[in-house]
Amino acid sequence: MLGGRQSRRLGSPASRAAFEFGIGVSCLTLDYLSEHWPQVLQLTLDHLELASIAVGLALLTAVPLGILTSRFRTLTLPVLGLLGALYTVPSLAFLAFLIPSQGLGRRPAIVMLATYAQIFLVRNIVAGLRGVDAPTLEAARGVGMTDWQVFYQVRWPLALPVVLAGIRTAFVTTLSLATVSAWINAGGLGSLLFTGISRDNPPQILAGAIAIVALTLLAATALRLVERETAVARAARAARRG
Amino acid sequence: MLLGPSGCGKTTLLKLVNRLYEPTRGRITVDGTDIHALPAPALRRRIGYVIQQSGLFPHMRISENIGIVPTLLKWDKARIATRVDELLDLVGLPPADYRRRYPAQLSGGEQQRVGLARALAADPSTLLMDEPFGAVDAITRTRLQDELRQIHTRFRQTVLFVTHDIEEAVRLADEIVVMREGRVVQFATPMRIVMEPVDSFVANLVGANDVLRRLSLVSVSEVLTPLAGPVGPVEPRLQRAARLRDALGALLESGADRVVVIDDDARPLGTVDLGVIQRAGTRSGAGWPAEPAVGFSGQQGSV
Ligand SMILES: Nc1ncnc2c1ncn2[C@@H]1O[C@H](COP(=O)(O)OP(=O)(O)OP(=O)(O)O)[C@@H](O)[C@H]1O
Ligand SMILES: [Mg+2]
Numbered sequence: 001m002l003g004g005r006q007s008r009r010l011g012s013p014a015s016r017a018a019f020e021f022g023i024g025v026s027c028l029t030l031d032y033l034s035e036h037w038p039q040v041l042q043l044t045l046d047h048l049e050l051a052s053i054a055v056g057l058a059l060l061t062a063v064p065l066g067i068l069t070s071r072f073r074t075l076t077l078p079v080l081g082l083l084g085a086l087y088t089v090p091s092l093a094f095l096a097f098l099i100p101s102q103g104l105g106r107r108p109a110i111v112m113l114a115t116y117a118q119i120f121l122v123r124n125i126v127a128g129l130r131g132v133d134a135p136t137l138e139a140a141r142g143v144g145m146t147d148w149q150v151f152y153q154v155r156w157p158l159a160l161p162v163v164l165a166g167i168r169t170a171f172v173t174t175l176s177l178a179t180v181s182a183w184i185n186a187g188g189l190g191s192l193l194f195t196g197i198s199r200d201n202p203p204q205i206l207a208g209a210i211a212i213v214a215l216t217l218l219a220a221t222a223l224r225l226v227e228r229e230t231a232v233a234r235a236a237r238a239a240r241r242g
Numbered sequence: 243m244l245l246g247p248s249g250c251g252k253t254t255l256l257k258l259v260n261r262l263y264e265p266t267r268g269r270i271t272v273d274g275t276d277i278h279a280l281p282a283p284a285l286r287r288r289i290g291y292v293i294q295q296s297g298l299f300p301h302m303r304i305s306e307n308i309g310i311v312p313t314l315l316k317w318d319k320a321r322i323a324t325r326v327d328e329l330l331d332l333v334g335l336p337p338a339d340y341r342r343r344y345p346a347q348l349s350g351g352e353q354q355r356v357g358l359a360r361a362l363a364a365d366p367s368t369l370l371m372d373e374p375f376g377a378v379d380a381i382t383r384t385r386l387q388d389e390l391r392q393i394h395t396r397f398r399q400t401v402l403f404v405t406h407d408i409e410e411a412v413r414l415a416d417e418i419v420v421m422r423e424g425r426v427v428q429f430a431t432p433m434r435i436v437m438e439p440v441d442s443f444v445a446n447l448v449g450a451n452d453v454l455r456r457l458s459l460v461s462v463s464e465v466l467t468p469l470a471g472p473v474g475p476v477e478p479r480l481q482r483a484a485r486l487r488d489a490l491g492a493l494l495e496s497g498a499d500r501v502v503v504i505d506d507d508a509r510p511l512g513t514v515d516l517g518v519i520q521r522a523g524t525r526s527g528a529g530w531p532a533e534p535a536v537g538f539s540g541q542q543g544s545v
Contacts, residue, residue, distance in 0.1 A: 135293070135295070135297055136297065136299065136300070138262060138293075138297070139291075139293050139297030139298075139299070140299070141262060141282075141283075141286070142260060142262060142286060142291040142293065142297070143286060143287070143291060143310050143311055143314070143360070144283045144284070144285075144286035144287035144288075144311060144314050145283060145314060146283045149283075149314065154299060154301075157301050158300070158301055230301075231301035231302070232300070232301045234301075234344075235300055235301050235344035235345075235346060236346070238343065238344045238346070238347055239344060239346035239347050242347070
């Protein structure tokens with residue numbers, strides 16, 4: 001009993017070793033970051049660029065697809081079902097599958113990331129557009145808006161918070177998935193992980209992981225700030241203030 | 243004024259007029275022109291529409307909500323801003339306070355007023371109002387009704403007004419359409435509806451079998467005897483908007499033979515005595531020529 005408690009406080013030899021190893025790696029990671037920060041920064045920017053291009057391109061297909069799906073109920077199950085199924089394909093398998101047609105580098109990575117992002121984007125666009133209150137839409141027609149005006153003056157702005165939340169989810173997911181694409185030489189922070197693993201260099205792996213987490217948190221925060229600026233969010237804030 | 247029980251088709255009738263619903267047969271004209279002569283959005287911009295439960299756009303400020311039809315009509319910004327302030331004043335909401343708010347920052351009654359202002363924005367000659375004052379308390383409702391009446395006196399729009407509330411119908415209507423299960427059962431002036439309901443359904447709806455109720459629906463100015471000779475200083479006076487029920491009360495209270503009906507400048511217009519009240523109270527004895535109920539058979543509903 002007493003021995004057990006003591007050993008927990010002092011740590012078993014194994015956990016003590018792990019602890020010291022942890023301290024050691026942490027220090028070495030800091031060393032690594034201070035020594036290689038220009039390179040880590042460059043990789044972070046590459047990573048961000050890769051994810052941005054992927055999500056940007058993903059939006060080009062997701063917006064029309066989402067709008068179409070929101071209008072025609074029969075499309076819901078096939079479209080969301082298909083995109084959901086695509087998302088379950090393991091990323092390495094997906095990349096391997098793309099190599100024959102797309103080769104190595106950023107292109108196949110972007111195709112993969114944009115495909116995975118579809119489900120988050122389309123799902124939220126559909127939910128957002130459908131979620132707009134029917135009487136509000138009828139009021140919009142009632143005051144004399146054309147179909148197009150109803151869409152861009154009422155339906156779209158009211159759906160925007162849900163759409164933007166979808167973009168945020170898609171972006172965060174893409175940032176983490178983009179790590180894998182270093183495997184086919186698409187660059188980004190994943191390359192720190194892969195070289196770290198192949199050279200058995202824990203500080204480098206940890207540095208890459210830290211950079212990915214920091215980038216993801218930063219991006220999510222930035223997107224949340226954008227979401228605060230929608231008309232709906234502004235109206236909600238005003239209502240809370242009274 | 244459209245009156246009838248829930249689900250009888252009042253809202254449907256309004257939406258037929260601004261083409262939110264399309265009729266399967268029949269023709270509807272507004273100001274003498276077929277509503278299909280214009281594209282639906284253009285038609286709707288010319289017809290003010292006040293929606294059951296306000297229907298404001300939650301993401302737009304009050305000024306944008308009120309200015310929506312002028313914006314669609316591409317008025318210039320300065321003109322829209324002036325018009326918005328004018329309308330806020332008209333419905334009794336100080337522009338400086340309310341312009342920049344969002345609908346969620348307004349009470350239900352204030353939202354309904356904004357809904358009214360929005361409908362009036364582009365000076366439509368026709369207004370569709372679907373229970374515009376349904377969501378407010380009795381006191382606010384009376385005030386809004388008075389505001390509407392003033393607006394109507396000034397601008398003389400054609401108003402199609404939906405209500406469940408017989409008191410509201412009588413207070414505001416020139417003519418009342420009583421509907422039941424999608425049909426018009428009676429179309430007549432408020433007084434006729436109350437005094438000569440075509441059947442027991444209308445009688446029940448307006449409470450025509452209750453004598454005091456009936457008296458409270460008839461205004462003294464509608465039945466007064468034109469003045470013959472001078473009026474005594476002690477005879478009770480009533481404003482012309484007062485009801486026969488008020489006249490009866492005044493007679494019983496004062497012990498006088500008649501009440502004098504006066505106009506806004508306190509000039510006597512005529513008198514009401516017990517005999518008049520009695521004739522009005524005994525439904526059949528009212529003595530107005532019977533008017534056939536107008537069927538709404540679907541060929542035409544001219545607004
Ligand atoms: N979109 C619709 N599709 C099919 N039936 C409808 C639709 N909207 C309303 N109805 C039906 O049409 C009838 C008339 O509805 P309407 O909304 O015109 O009633 P209302 O007289 O305005 O009632 P309330 O006083 O409760 O507002 C009702 O029986 C209703 O169930
Ligand atoms: Mg209705």
